[in-house]
Amino acid sequence: MEVHAEREGKILITRAEGRVDGTNAREFEEALHAAIGEDDRLLIMDLQNLSYISSAGLRAFLMIAKKLQGRGGKLVVCSLTDTINEVFEISGFSRIIPTHASRSEAVAKHGG
Amino acid sequence: MEVHAEREGKILITRAEGRVDGTNAREFEEALHAAIGEDDRLLIMDLQNLSYISSAGLRAFLMIAKKLQGRGGKLVVCSLTDTINEVFEISGFSRIIPTHASRSEAVAKHGG
Amino acid sequence: MSRKLSLEIDPRVEELSAITAAVEQFGDAEKWPPDMVFQINLVIEELGLNIMTHGKSEDLEKIEITLTAEGESLTIEIVDNGHPFDPTREAPEPDLDVGLRERAIGGLGIHIVRNLVDNLRYRRQGGRNHVTLVKERVR
Amino acid sequence: MSRKLSLEIDPRVEELSAITAAVEQFGDAEKWPPDMVFQINLVIEELGLNIMTHGKSEDLEKIEITLTAEGESLTIEIVDNGHPFDPTREAPEPDLDVGLRERAIGGLGIHIVRNLVDNLRYRRQGGRNHVTLVKERVR
Ligand SMILES: Nc1ncnc2c1ncn2[C@@H]1O[C@H](COP(=O)(O)OP(=O)(O)O)[C@@H](O)[C@H]1O
Ligand SMILES: Nc1ncnc2c1ncn2[C@@H]1O[C@H](COP(=O)(O)OP(=O)(O)O)[C@@H](O)[C@H]1O
DSSP: OEEEEEEETTEEEEEEEEEEOTTTHHHHHHHHHHHOOTTOOEEEEEOTTEEEEOHHHHHHHHHHHHHHHHTTOEEEEEOOOHHHHHHHHHTTGGGTSOEESSHHHHHHHHOO | OEEEEEEETTEEEEEEEEEEOTTTHHHHHHHHHHHOOTTOOEEEEEOTTEEEEOHHHHHHHHHHHHHHHHTTOEEEEEOOOHHHHHHHHHTTGGGTSOEESSHHHHHHHHOO | OEEEEEEEEOSOTTHHHHHHHHHHHHHHHTTOOHHHHHHHHHHHHHHHHHHHHTSOOTTOOOEEEEEEEETTEEEEEEEEOSSOOOTTTSSOOOOOSSOTTTOOSSOOHHHHHHHHOSEEEEEEETTEEEEEEEEEOOO | OEEEEEEEEOSOGGGHHHHHHHHHHHHHHTTOOHHHHHHHHHHHHHHHHHHHHTSOOTTOOOEEEEEEEETTEEEEEEEEOSSOOOTTTSSOOOOOSSOTTTOOSSOOHHHHHHHHOSEEEEEEETTEEEEEEEEEOOO
16 A cells, blocks of 8 residues: 655545455554644545555545545545445445546646 | 487487376377387387376387387387486386487487 | 465554555466456455554454455455444445535545455354355456 | 365366466465465366266366465365265375386376375265365475
8 A cells, every 4th residue: 555645725635555354454544643734625646546444444444534624625525446445335435425537627626 | 399300420319308197198299200210129218208108108219219229129218307207217127128318328328 | 287375474554565565466377467466456455454454453463365266257255353343334435426525535445346356255153253255257 | 363265167188277277376375385376276286187987977067166264384274075985095106116017107296196285084974075185385
């Protein structure tokens, strides 16, 4: 698992790569907390290269989404593979975390 | 499994490649019979690229060795991998089929 | 040919990686699509981690995971001697209709398992939990 | 983690290729050296083919092959319901001291098996032959 962070204007964009499972979900969450600066309000997580996630990893997404919501911001995800998308659907995440097909779509929708 | 035949003067040299097992030992034996001409007396089989052999394949070696002996010729093998060599040793083949480390050694010893 | 793979692991999270690798190889041999490998690993991780975290008891020694491929269906059996626990009845369904603020953390594992397999059965036998999952091949 | 792979095959020579592939994958997972993969495939082929050719009876339906890796040793169990046959006693040792002309064709399979494994046991149980082989890891 790897987390890469970059900025596009005021938007924080992270790419998650590899597997997020019970062996590394805590690390994953910590990497995200570390990437989020005090002034960040919008985090777009690009999941194109996320190959696996289990409920331990979903927990991290929820924590980050709640953290951002707590300061009036939000977490948005994009570029989910079919199976990751299925897991998000089953978990009801698609109803509470805005999900987009591509990064540009996410930026266009939430970046303004 | 593949059998390639070539000639070096009066010597017939065959290279056996791949696996010779219960599924293809008969084919293997037939390919050798087909390669041996009426006048051939010395067959050197280069086993460098033989990756696997079972007793079904050993049977073919013995048939060919007997056939050549029957006409006053002989079968010689060379370039056995360690495990093929071990199987030949266990089977007592090393005592009845001359075995050489390299093709040139086999030619030098039996080709004259 | 039918094929069965049994893995016996210590109840430690670190064993998950070895399971993942074993399931991937089994899936390769069975020519599963990658999605199916993901899903099978997921259900095994969810139930396996639950045993390690919630099912832990003095007795818990080993977890046995068996994959049996026959024709178009895959059967997974997970056996442990931790606390008796029936995932078909005892885990409450998570409430997915609330907003982000009210949304509970956790409680998704068994829900995911139920949604990904075609059949889920439980029996307690000889002091051990036996959870059996059946999954039809994904195309 | 200990690992066990069970294969159930029809008694047909064509099944050998599937066994070879399965043993190779199991060996990869266990990080066996290639020599060991060769040797394990060889002993399984020798005993498996014998069951298909010599052990054939009306009853013979399936052959079960189980590989169990634990620590440094590998145990292989081969079970069939063909004719009763005890390879530890009933197969005559081939005469390897005669010359090429007198040398018998065949009769090498069980001899090879005996020489490649560390332990070979037989029992007849429930109308089935159980042959158990143990091989310590080759380095
Ligand atoms: N093997 C088990 N033994 C005992 N209790 C369990 C077991 N597995 C699950 N549970 C109970 O069921 C609940 C729901 O499990 P699950 O859906 O996996 O979510 P989570 O593990 O995140 O709570 C757990 O919180 C726990 O109380
Ligand atoms: N499963 C079996 N059932 C009955 N007889 C067997 C079985 N396996 C081996 N045998 C007997 O033992 C002999 C030696 O077997 P083996 O060493 O494999 O050589 P081969 O198969 O070439 O004869 C066989 O010829 C056969 O008579």
